Amino acid sequence: MSTEAILRLNQACIKQGDTVILDEVELLIKKGDFQYLIGSTGSGKSSLLKTLYGDLPLSSGSGHVCGINLVNLKEKQIPELRRKLGIVFQDFQLLTDRSVFDNLKFVLQATGWKSKTDIKKKIEEVLTKVNMESLSAKMPFQLSGGEQQRVSIARALLNDPELILADEPTGNLDPSTSEEIMILLEEISNSGRALLMATHDYSLILKFPHETLKCSQGKVFSTVQNTL
Numbered sequence: 001m002s003t004e005a006i007l008r009l010n011q012a013c014i015k016q017g018d019t020v021i022l023d024e025v026e027l028l029i030k031k032g033d034f035q036y037l038i039g040s041t042g043s044g045k046s047s048l049l050k051t052l053y054g055d056l057p058l059s060s061g062s063g064h065v066c067g068i069n070l071v072n073l074k075e076k077q078i079p080e081l082r083r084k085l086g087i088v089f090q091d092f093q094l095l096t097d098r099s100v101f102d103n104l105k106f107v108l109q110a111t112g113w114k115s116k117t118d119i120k121k122k123i124e125e126v127l128t129k130v131n132m133e134s135l136s137a138k139m140p141f142q143l144s145g146g147e148q149q150r151v152s153i154a155r156a157l158l159n160d161p162e163l164i165l166a167d168e169p170t171g172n173l174d175p176s177t178s179e180e181i182m183i184l185l186e187e188i189s190n191s192g193r194a195l196l197m198a199t200h201d202y203s204l205i206l207k208f209p210h211e212t213l214k215c216s217q218g219k220v221f222s223t224v225q226n227t228l
């Protein structure tokens with residue numbers, strides 16, 4: 001396994017406006033790593049992820065994600081950062097007015113893909129990865145929650161990201177569907193992509209153990225399994 005850092009934060013301060021949410025954050029994620037981010041409601045998991053995808057500024061400390069410096073990140077660099085990342089949310093965030101295929105096409109076109117043949121091939125490739133190739137003509141409302149989350153994972157894979165940030169990707173799913181999504185995320189991580197996943201679901205962490213970081217009282221701690 002390569003030791004290449006995909007994501008690194010040093011002495012980072014995570015803020016919402018003027019309020020410090022997390023301080024002195026140290027984070028290192030290497031190629032193919034799978035790490036969990038846990039912590040109670042309001043402890044700062046989403047704020048940390050938002051800082052990593054450029055939705056919140058990194059005001060002090062240093063941070064690099066997929067080769068991009070988060071310090072003084074310019075508005076015009078955000079699309080480049082987002083292209084290098086895959087982001088998965090609890091509520092799927094699919095466009096409700098168009099089919100699965102068109103949801104994915106929209107993202108590819110928005111990120112500069114032009115050739116119809118390449119677009120079709122790429123969409124087939126990512127839908128096959130998540131076992132959704134037969135449902136590409138469906139509208140999101142015709143899909144179950146687990147199927148919608150598969151589509152949103154396919155969307156996250158479109159630009160071959162080195163890193164996927166997932167904010168409670170199983171938060172809206174029942175236990176058995178959550179496990180199916182975890183198996184899929186593990187396959188993706190085993191194919192060499194790094195994954196950072198915020199979750200509340202301790203039973204998943206026990207079933208699919210990985211390195212775990214905990215947000216608590218304004219800091220991020222490395223945690224060992226038996227102290228969760």
Ligand SMILES: Nc1ncnc2c1ncn2[C@@H]1O[C@H](COP(=O)(O)OP(=O)(O)OP(=O)(O)O)[C@@H](O)[C@H]1O
Binds near residue numbers: 047
């Ligand atoms: N847009 C915002 N503006 C101001 N403060 C915010 C904003 N979003 C979150 N916060 C505050 O930041 C703190 C951390 O919230 P955050 O959403 O990062 O927590 P979380 O760990 O993701 O919680 P949850 O498990 O409920 O998703 C909380 O005190 C919250 O009230």
Ligand SMILES: [Mg+2]
Binds near residue numbers: 046167
């Ligand atoms: Mg959150």
